[in-house]
Amino acid sequence: MDVFDVLTLIGGLCLFLFGMNLMGGALERSAGGKLETMIGKLTSGKLAGLMTGLGVTAVIQSSSATTVMVVGFVNSRLMSLKQAIHVIMGANVGTTVTAWILSLSGISGTNIFLKLLKPSSFTPVLALIGIILFMFIKNNKKKDIGMVLLGFATLMFGMETMTGAVSGLRNIPAFQELFLMFKNPILGVLAGAIFTAVIQSSSASVGILQALAATGAVSYGAAIPIIMGQNIGTCVTAMISSVGTTKNAKRAAFVHLFFNVIGTAICLGAFSIGNAIFTPALLNESASFAGIATAHSIFNIVCTVLLLPLSGLLEKLAYKLVPDAKLPEKISELDDRLLGTPAIALECAHNLTFDMAKVATDALKNSLECLTSYDKLKAQAIRDAEDKTDHFEDIIGTYLVKISSKQLGEREGATATMLLKSIGDFERISDHAVNILESAEEMREKGIVFSDGAKAEMDSFSAATNEIVTLSYLAFIEENAEQANLVEPLEQVIDRMKEILRTRHIDRLREGDCGIEAGFVWSDLITNMERVSDHCSNIAGCIMDAKEKNMNLHESLKMLRSDSAFYREKYTEYTKKYLSFV
Numbered sequence: 001m002d003v004f005d006v007l008t009l010i011g012g013l014c015l016f017l018f019g020m021n022l023m024g025g026a027l028e029r030s031a032g033g034k035l036e037t038m039i040g041k042l043t044s045g046k047l048a049g050l051m052t053g054l055g056v057t058a059v060i061q062s063s064s065a066t067t068v069m070v071v072g073f074v075n076s077r078l079m080s081l082k083q084a085i086h087v088i089m090g091a092n093v094g095t096t097v098t099a100w101i102l103s104l105s106g107i108s109g110t111n112i113f114l115k116l117l118k119p120s121s122f123t124p125v126l127a128l129i130g131i132i133l134f135m136f137i138k139n140n141k142k143k144d145i146g147m148v149l150l151g152f153a154t155l156m157f158g159m160e161t162m163t164g165a166v167s168g169l170r171n172i173p174a175f176q177e178l179f180l181m182f183k184n185p186i187l188g189v190l191a192g193a194i195f196t197a198v199i200q201s202s203s204a205s206v207g208i209l210q211a212l213a214a215t216g217a218v219s220y221g222a223a224i225p226i227i228m229g230q231n232i233g234t235c236v237t238a239m240i241s242s243v244g245t246t247k248n249a250k251r252a253a254f255v256h257l258f259f260n261v262i263g264t265a266i267c268l269g270a271f272s273i274g275n276a277i278f279t280p281a282l283l284n285e286s287a288s289f290a291g292i293a294t295a296h297s298i299f300n301i302v303c304t305v306l307l308l309p310l311s312g313l314l315e316k317l318a319y320k321l322v323p324d325a326k327l328p329e330k331i332s333e334l335d336d337r338l339l340g341t342p343a344i345a346l347e348c349a350h351n352l353t354f355d356m357a358k359v360a361t362d363a364l365k366n367s368l369e370c371l372t373s374y375d376k377l378k379a380q381a382i383r384d385a386e387d388k389t390d391h392f393e394d395i396i397g398t399y400l401v402k403i404s405s406k407q408l409g410e411r412e413g414a415t416a417t418m419l420l421k422s423i424g425d426f427e428r429i430s431d432h433a434v435n436i437l438e439s440a441e442e443m444r445e446k447g448i449v450f451s452d453g454a455k456a457e458m459d460s461f462s463a464a465t466n467e468i469v470t471l472s473y474l475a476f477i478e479e480n481a482e483q484a485n486l487v488e489p490l491e492q493v494i495d496r497m498k499e500i501l502r503t504r505h506i507d508r509l510r511e512g513d514c515g516i517e518a519g520f521v522w523s524d525l526i527t528n529m530e531r532v533s534d535h536c537s538n539i540a541g542c543i544m545d546a547k548e549k550n551m552n553l554h555e556s557l558k559m560l561r562s563d564s565a566f567y568r569e570k571y572t573e574y575t576k577k578y579l580s581f582v
Contacts, residue, residue, distance in 0.1 A: 012161030023151025053090025063095035072337035075249035127153035192229025221283035251318035263303030472536035487540035489570035
């Protein structure tokens with residue numbers, strides 16, 4: 001093996017790792033909402049958590065990525081530690097799928113069907129289909145499918161390149177002696193753990209071991225301890241990810257470490273005892289691609305079967321090692337660790353925006369109530385809500401910008417844009433709630449009272465504002481475009497009400513039925529309420545846009561107004577309801 005073989009090996013390794021990353025990312029984007037559904041259906045049941053971890057890892061082809069996601073979920077309070085333990089166990093089984101895919105490279109024979117199963121026979125076709133889908137098709141989902149095929153082809157080409165580059169090692173005595181040394185189980189475990197910790201992927205580490213096995217110098221006696229060590233090495237990613245997280249997130253990372261270390265210790269003990277007593281001839285035979293995949297699967301399944309009933313003890317051990325702090329810890333509302341899975345990160349941002357919408361809507365409703373029955377506790381709640389929505393807008397907006405920098409599917413992209421637009425509107429609604437509260441406080445302090453006619457008009461305007469806020473909130477929470485369609489006709493009625501009420505106010509001023517100070521407060525109130533309705537219209541428009549995957553808000557509203565049958569019916573209905581005094 002000369003310097004050119006070394007360069008070829010490095011190139012093959014780079015292609016292998018890049019292809020794995022490319023395929024995993026594209027699979028993740030293609031899964032999108034399915035990943036959210038899998039996580040959303042997660043229960044505290046052991047089997048449900050186990051299958052969730054297995055399924056997610058099989059989809060994204062990385063147990064490290066799944067475990068980092070789990071740390072993020074626990075840190076964001078989307079998952080309990082008990083649930084996380086079962087998912088982590090499932091992830092260890094799910095990662096074995098990659099080794100079986102890579103084992104296709106070891107297929108040999110002259111039979112036409114065997115040749116067709118060999119990656120070198122079909123990956124060029126997959127690469128051709130992938131490049132056509134990626135370069136010439138505009139649909140994002142099909143582009144992602146093309147990226148999956150390209151990633152798989154690149155991964156398998158890298159595997160073939162590595163296998164070819166190391167073939168010369170079979171004739172080098174030092175290489176054979178190296179793997180004879182790894183027959184010492186402790187050294188094998190250490191080698192597997194260190195190498196996997198460096199590249200931070202047990203799937204990639206197993207693939208590289210399979211490529212080295214092609215030389216014929218890697219026996220099962222050396223390969224099995226290395227495989228055991230790889231499971232320990234993959235814990236490094238989660239441990240690094242847990243730095244700066246909550247106590248429970250740290251516990252999840254430690255559970256991952258405990259699970260793999262304890263499982264390795266048990267299996268390594270059994271392996272050493274079995275080898276000493278029975279000295280199986282199989283351990284001296286050269287490992288094959290499929291043999292390594294089989295050993296990897298058996299090891300992970302055995303560890304899971306042994307430790308699944310002991311998940312409660314793992315949880316207690318984590319609590320012992322990471323005890324609760326005396327002071328309550330600050331909870332991270334949105335976790336950057338989830339950005340590796342944009343669909344899940346977007347769902348977290350979406351859920352937090354629901355909280356923001358509730359805070360803003362309640363503040364507005366409380367401010368309207370303060371006009372007729374002022375309450376100091378409500379007044380403070382309104383001001384606190386305004387501070388909260390400012391905080392929400394800051395952290396959600398920043399997080400959504402980070403998510404948007406990732407490659408998103410069409411649906412996720414539309415949702416991210418809808419949320420970015422909506423958070424500004426909810427923040428402004430809470431600002432107007434404070435403005436309305438300040439008007440109520442001014443009336444109370446100065447003893448300002450509206451005339452009977454003005455009071456009736458204000459009650460009607462306040463009721464219309466209350467209804468439009470409720471409509472837009474429910475439409476946003478339920479992501480209901482039909483409910484959102486009801487907002488725009490009411491917003492137009494409120495616009496008309498504002499002009500009518502302003503004219504009537506001027507008439508009352510002329511007739512002396514209303515004082516100047518009351519007039520200023522009146523003007524501020526109807527202006528703030530009308531602007532609230534504008535923001536409600538924007539929110540409803542965003543919901544309709546997201547459903548149609550169209551981000552041209554003004555075009556959507558114009559199209560709605562042109563729908564004479566529905567729009568005119570609702571406009572007439574709201575006019576009768578709130579402008580009956582005209």
